[in-house]
Amino acid sequence: xxxxxxxxxxxxxxxxxxxxxxxxxxxxxxxxxxxxxxxxxxxxxxxxxxxxxxxxxxxxxxxxxxxxxxxxxxxxxxxxxxxxxxxxxxxxxxxxxxxxxxxxxxxxxxxxxxxxxxxxxxxxxxxxxxxxxxxxxxxxxxxxxxxxxxxxxxxxxxxxxxxxxxxxxxxxxxxxxxxxxxxxxxxxxxxxxxxxxxxxxxxxxxxxxxxxxxxxxxxxxxxxxxxxxxxxxxxxxxxxxxxxxxxxxxxxxxxxxxxxxxxxxxxxxxxxxxxxxxxxxxxxxxxxxxxxxxxxxxxxxxxxxxxxxxxxxxxxxxxxxxxxxxxxxxxxxxxxxxxxxxxxxxxxxxxxxxxxxxxxxxxxxxxxxxxxxxxxxxxxxxxxxxxxxxxxxxxxxxxxxxxxxxxxxxxxxxxxxxxxxxxxxxxxxxxxxxxxxxxxxxxxxxxxxxxxxxxxxxxxxxxxxxxxxxxxxxxxxxxxxxxxx
Amino acid sequence: xxxxxxxxxxxxxxxxxxxxxxxxxxxxxxxxxxxxxxxxxxxxxxxxxxxxxxxxxxxxxxxxxxxxxxxxxxxxxxxxxxxxxxxxxxxxxxxxxxxxxxxxxxxxxxxxxxxxxxxxxxxxxxxxxxxxxxxxxxxxxxxxxxxxxxxxxxxxxxxxxxxxxxxxxxxxxxxxxxxxxxxxxxxxxxxxxxxxxxxxxxxxxxxxxxxxxxxxxxxxxxxxxxxxxxxxxxxxxxxxxxxxxxxxxxxxxxxxxxxxxxxxxxxxxxxxxxxxxxxxxxxxxxxxxxxxxxxxxxxxxxxxxxxxxxxxxxxxxxxxxxxxxxxxxxxxxxxxxxxxxxxxxxxxxxxxxxxxxxxxxxxxxxxxxxxxxxxxxxxxxxxxxxxxxxxxxxxxxxxxxxxxxxxxxxxxxxxxxxxxxxxxxxxxxxx
Numbered sequence: 001x002x003x004x005x006x007x008x009x010x011x012x013x014x015x016x017x018x019x020x021x022x023x024x025x026x027x028x029x030x031x032x033x034x035x036x037x038x039x040x041x042x043x044x045x046x047x048x049x050x051x052x053x054x055x056x057x058x059x060x061x062x063x064x065x066x067x068x069x070x071x072x073x074x075x076x077x078x079x080x081x082x083x084x085x086x087x088x089x090x091x092x093x094x095x096x097x098x099x100x101x102x103x104x105x106x107x108x109x110x111x112x113x114x115x116x117x118x119x120x121x122x123x124x125x126x127x128x129x130x131x132x133x134x135x136x137x138x139x140x141x142x143x144x145x146x147x148x149x150x151x152x153x154x155x156x157x158x159x160x161x162x163x164x165x166x167x168x169x170x171x172x173x174x175x176x177x178x179x180x181x182x183x184x185x186x187x188x189x190x191x192x193x194x195x196x197x198x199x200x201x202x203x204x205x206x207x208x209x210x211x212x213x214x215x216x217x218x219x220x221x222x223x224x225x226x227x228x229x230x231x232x233x234x235x236x237x238x239x240x241x242x243x244x245x246x247x248x249x250x251x252x253x254x255x256x257x258x259x260x261x262x263x264x265x266x267x268x269x270x271x272x273x274x275x276x277x278x279x280x281x282x283x284x285x286x287x288x289x290x291x292x293x294x295x296x297x298x299x300x301x302x303x304x305x306x307x308x309x310x311x312x313x314x315x316x317x318x319x320x321x322x323x324x325x326x327x328x329x330x331x332x333x334x335x336x337x338x339x340x341x342x343x344x345x346x347x348x349x350x351x352x353x354x355x356x357x358x359x360x361x362x363x364x365x366x367x368x369x370x371x372x373x374x375x376x377x378x379x380x381x382x383x384x385x386x387x388x389x390x391x392x393x394x395x396x397x398x399x400x401x402x403x404x405x406x407x408x409x410x411x412x413x414x415x416x417x418x419x420x421x422x423x424x425x426x427x428x429x430x431x432x433x434x435x436x437x438x439x440x441x442x443x444x445x446x447x448x449x450x451x452x453x454x455x456x457x458x459x460x461x462x463x464x465x466x467x468x469x470x471x472x473x474x475x476x477x478x479x480x481x482x483x484x485x
Numbered sequence: 486x487x488x489x490x491x492x493x494x495x496x497x498x499x500x501x502x503x504x505x506x507x508x509x510x511x512x513x514x515x516x517x518x519x520x521x522x523x524x525x526x527x528x529x530x531x532x533x534x535x536x537x538x539x540x541x542x543x544x545x546x547x548x549x550x551x552x553x554x555x556x557x558x559x560x561x562x563x564x565x566x567x568x569x570x571x572x573x574x575x576x577x578x579x580x581x582x583x584x585x586x587x588x589x590x591x592x593x594x595x596x597x598x599x600x601x602x603x604x605x606x607x608x609x610x611x612x613x614x615x616x617x618x619x620x621x622x623x624x625x626x627x628x629x630x631x632x633x634x635x636x637x638x639x640x641x642x643x644x645x646x647x648x649x650x651x652x653x654x655x656x657x658x659x660x661x662x663x664x665x666x667x668x669x670x671x672x673x674x675x676x677x678x679x680x681x682x683x684x685x686x687x688x689x690x691x692x693x694x695x696x697x698x699x700x701x702x703x704x705x706x707x708x709x710x711x712x713x714x715x716x717x718x719x720x721x722x723x724x725x726x727x728x729x730x731x732x733x734x735x736x737x738x739x740x741x742x743x744x745x746x747x748x749x750x751x752x753x754x755x756x757x758x759x760x761x762x763x764x765x766x767x768x769x770x771x772x773x774x775x776x777x778x779x780x781x782x783x784x785x786x787x788x789x790x791x792x793x794x795x796x797x798x799x800x801x802x803x804x805x806x807x808x809x810x811x812x813x814x815x816x817x818x819x820x821x822x823x824x825x826x827x828x829x830x831x832x833x834x835x836x837x838x839x840x841x842x843x844x845x846x847x848x849x850x851x852x853x854x855x856x857x858x859x860x861x862x863x864x865x866x867x868x869x870x871x872x873x874x875x876x877x878x879x880x881x882x883x884x885x886x887x888x889x890x891x892x893x894x895x896x897x898x899x900x901x902x903x904x905x906x907x908x909x910x911x912x913x914x915x916x
Binding site: 014016017018021027030034036038040044071088102104107109111112115116175176182184185227231256258259260274289302324325329332333335337343345356357360363462467471472473474477 | 587775829
């Protein structure tokens with residue numbers, strides 16, 4: 001292994017919170033007691049939760065040490081396919097922490113909330129423009145929540161036409177959330193296979209689309225990183241049977257300013273602000289999954305909606321056909337502030353450029369690695385490309401082992417074993433924010449891992465060696481769950 | 486790079502997109518702002534929003550103003566925690582994983598439950614998921630929910646449960662501000678009985694009696710909450726026989742942020758863990774036998790089980806959960822007890838002060854940090870005048886409970902001083 005980013009530093013161990021501390025310590029400046037005690041009936045009071053007592057320094061060291069065991073996009077390249085781990089500009093964090101945004105109470109009178117409502121209203125307009133749609137709700141908390149919102153809208157739409165349809169078409173390349181969201185809404189997901197080119201064929205859709213099918217869920221570009229080139233015809237076919245076309249916008253990062261889903265037959269779609277619009281993923285969330293719709297679906301959007309009346313922004317409940325509410329309040333506002341700030345600092349030119357560069361970077365990785373790793377579909381890709389471990393079969397080296405070894409080189413592994421249609425998939429999404437130098441280092445690392453697979457496979461089987469933790473026993477974790485200390 | 490990929494221009498890269506699918510004109514978006522222009526613009530927007538300390542807010546109702554220590558904001562902003570993805574690769578995600586395992590533990594201890602998940606979106610969606618879980622466990626299709634559960638939560642529940650064909654029965658409330666469970670006996674085939682405590686009127690429910698009644702009907706007892714801090718002082722749901730505790734954790738160090746992101750807390754019994762929604766972190770060992778943490782029991786989840794998953798949730802509110810753990814670790818056992826007590830005592834101070842000033846406290850059940858008061862007919866104009874004095878005198882209940890026009894829900898947390906409350910009482914006395 002030649003010189004790489006991956007090295008070991010001084011990593012400090014740290015016990016669990018309750019293995020530290022001492023009774024009576026407190027890391028919180030308790031507010032002054034300026035009123036008399038007024039004890040509650042002891043029937044109602046408990047002993048208080050069994051929390052450890054820690055000092056401020058105890059807490060600060062604890063979390064600082066924990067954070068050094070984590071790899072984030074600020075640490076290095078994070079080419080996790082379909083997750084769009086692009087750099088999250090610091091300036092957006094600053095805006096979200098402004099006192100007005102961070103401290104706003106959702107139920108205070110609207111006259112005290114104008115800035116928050118204006119921001120939401122404008123963000124809705126920007127997202128509508130980017131997707132070519134007519135109206136937007138910012139309420140869903142994440143992509144899957146957006147899908148659920150979308151499914152509810154589809155259900156309500158059909159109901160308004162006096163029909164209740166039981167099925168929905170979901171391609172085999174879809175994220176697991178698609179069938180799960182459809183099922184949660186009472187739809188029976190109908191799988192269709194992608195063709196030899198890795199995309200949906202019109203025939204496959206026509207074959208299953210009937211008058212009991214509510215519509216289709218399409219991820220475009222799909223999870224193989226390919227543009228669904230038959231989308232317009234597919235949409236026409238679905239529409240001709242009275243169905244709707246739902247777009248999963250997880251991969252919007254490839255096509256900002258290049259394709260508008262509203263222009264090519266998509267009736268409604270969700271976006272992931274924590275992917276395409278650069279808000280940080282926080283180790284699993286919070287995200288935000290706005291749903292954008294064409295005008296015929298606008299009446300069904302969740303309430304309340306931001307409206308403007310006499311130069312005042314208001315929250316209106318006056319939409320009788322609405323599906324209802326998906327969250328108690330208006331969605332993950334803190335995430336919206338970051339996305340809004342991102343769009344304002346990018347403008348149309350840079351959003352389009354971001355997409356163009358994300359596609360360039362992915363195609364570059366694809367070309368540079370396709371001799372070393374088996375490329376599932378050898379054709380121009382969009383913002384991500386999918387390899388597999390087929391070439392490494394001979395050495396009995398798997399995708400998982402190559403992924404683990406990448407950590408020793410200082411990279412977060414790509415998405416692995418997804419999409420399911422590619423056996424042993426390695427899905428790489430470099431994003432636009434990686435420089436050529438960084439991408440070259442990643443390519444070199446993977447190439448040298450491929451060599452190691454032939455010459456020193458043990459290195460891969462033992463990997464990772466340089467991380468805080470060695471390979472984890474996940475089977476034991478599931479067999480004897482220990483979920484609390 | 487273009488040469489390597491065999492393209493002459495960036496446009497060539499998009500040749501797989503049919504011509505008639507491409508968007509030719511520029512997007513109609515504002516010109517890009519520099520960092521400094523953006524800062525000015527955003528500060529201007531933010532300044533139009535009324536917040537403490539310029540305003541004295543006596544509104545809670547699901548979003549609570551609490552002090553957030555500088556340590557929590559600073560630690561929760563550490564970029565290794567903020568800019569990582571879901572910890573699918575445990576070897577380089579031990580920070581998030583141990584942090585979430587600790588959160589699960591502290592959340593379970595707060596609620597008196599055996600197991601808490603790694604978070605859901607917010608309190609309302611957590612309640613909806615709890616009811617769906619009860620339906621899965623009991624294979625029944627009907628749930629009873631208290632009319633004193635936050636009205637907005639009930640609407641979310643309706644949205645989640647309606648399309649799948651499940652039935653909701655609403656339980657009325659009593660004159661003392663608690664849920665009326667007397668009619669429960671007559672309702673059959675219930676999957677769950679759900680109440681909120683402290684409820685929307687701030688009153689503390691008799692969870693033990695409700696749990697008992699639910700179990701008599703072989704239904705699950707679900708306790709929701711909007712104010713997690715209350716369990717620093719009150720008996721927790723688990724000790725009172727609840728099967729699921731679920732609700733909003735925003736009070737635990739998370740900014741109000743116009744209602745989101747918050748923290749959907751969800752905890753229950755180990756025997757139901759395989760029916761639980763959401764991610765779970767478990768303890769295990771690595772190849773060297775050293776303690777470590779991984780995402781586990783994933784076979785419940787959408788990426789494995791697809792249409793048969795226990796929930797469709799993928800992205801959750803992980804960083805908010807981690808923030809809550811930082812907060813719970815900072816206050817500790819000693820601190821949370823004192824802090825929760827202070828919330829209660831301050832709220833009692835205002836309640837008694839208003840009573841003395843001649844206002845009627847509508848419900849006489851004990852409360853935590855919120856209560857309902859009746860103001861004179863036509864109080865709306867006084868409310869507006871108070872706004873000019875930068876006082877927000879609670880939340881009008883007229884929209885949510887039409888029978889309670891002229892009633893307001895007031896909230897007092899540790900952030901309010903005696904002077905703030907005296908001023909409110911004085912101003913109200915003037916009208």
